[in-house]
Amino acid sequence: MRTYPPPPDVITGRVAWVFGDDFDIDLVIGVENIKSYDADFLRGVCMQAYDPTFVDRVRPGDVVVGGRNFGYGHPHYPPMVALRDLGIAAVLAESFSPGFWRGETYNGMPLLTVPGISTTAATGDRVEVDWRAADVRLPDSDARLLGTPPSDRAARVVAAGGSLNLLLAEHGRTPATT
Numbered sequence: 001m002r003t004y005p006p007p008p009d010v011i012t013g014r015v016a017w018v019f020g021d022d023f024d025i026d027l028v029i030g031v032e033n034i035k036s037y038d039a040d041f042l043r044g045v046c047m048q049a050y051d052p053t054f055v056d057r058v059r060p061g062d063v064v065v066g067g068r069n070f071g072y073g074h075p076h077y078p079p080m081v082a083l084r085d086l087g088i089a090a091v092l093a094e095s096f097s098p099g100f101w102r103g104e105t106y107n108g109m110p111l112l113t114v115p116g117i118s119t120t121a122a123t124g125d126r127v128e129v130d131w132r133a134a135d136v137r138l139p140d141s142d143a144r145l146l147g148t149p150p151s152d153r154a155a156r157v158v159a160a161g162g163s164l165n166l167l168l169a170e171h172g173r174t175p176a177t178t
Contacts, residue, residue: 003175004084006161007110011089011129013061015121015138017047017054019093021067025100028079035078042082058086063127066093067118071100080104090129092117092136092147105154108162112136114147131158 026034029045036042047054064083070093090110094117101111110131117136120143121127128137132155134147150158160166165175 003161003165004108006108006159007089007131009130009132011061011063011110011127011131013059013063013087013089013127015065015123015125015127016058016062016088017051017064018118018121018123019064019066019070020118021094022069022072023066024073025071025079026073026076029082033078034076037078037081039081039085042078043085046079046082046086055086058088060087061089062087063090063092063129064088065117065121066091066096068094070094070096071104072097073100075099075103077103077107080107080109084109090131092121092129094118105150106157106163108158108160108165110150110158112147112150114145116145117147120145 028047029042030049033045043055090112092112092114094115095113096111105111112131112134114134114136121138126139132149134149136145136147157163157166160169161175168175
C-alpha cells in the first residue's frame with residue numbers, strides 16, 4: 001500500500017479540474033485501467049479522456065472540485081493514486097459517495113463537502129483551503145466558502161497521513177513509509 005505525507009494545514013494551489021454531478025472516479029484513469037497500481041502508468045493515463053494536458057498542468061497543492069455525489073460507483077483506489085501522485089492535495093465537492101469518502105479519507109486525503117463549490121470555482125482558479133476548518137478561499141474572485149469540517153477522528157486520520165499511520169502511532173509504532 002502506498003502512503004502519502006499528511007497535507008499542510010492550509011493547502012495552496014489551483015483548481016486543477018471541476019467535475020459535474022455523479023462523477024464516477026474510475027473515469028479519471030479509464031475503467032479499463034482500474035486494476036493497475038503502477039504509479040507511472042496511472043500518471044500517463046490520468047484524465048486523458050478529458051484533458052490531454054492535465055498531467056503537465058497539475059502542481060503539488062492543486063485540488064479537484066466535484067458536484068453532488070462525487071466518486072460514486074465502486075471505490076477503486078487507482079484513480080486517486082494517479083491524482084495524488086500528480087500532487088492533488090484535496091477534493092472539494094458538493095457531496096461525496098459514501099464508499100469513496102470513507103476509502104479516501106482513511107487513505108489520508110482531505111475530502112471536504114463545500115456547498116456552492118462546483119458553481120463558484122473554475123479550472124485554473126487559485127485556491128487556499130484550510131482543510132481542518134473547511135474554509136475555502138478563491139483569491140481571484142474574492143470568494144469564500146465554508147464547508148463541513150471533518151470530524152475529530154477524520155481530521156486525525158488525515159493529519160497522520162492515513163488510518164494505518166494513525167493506528168501505528170496510537171500503538172507506539174513507526175508510521176508506514178512509501
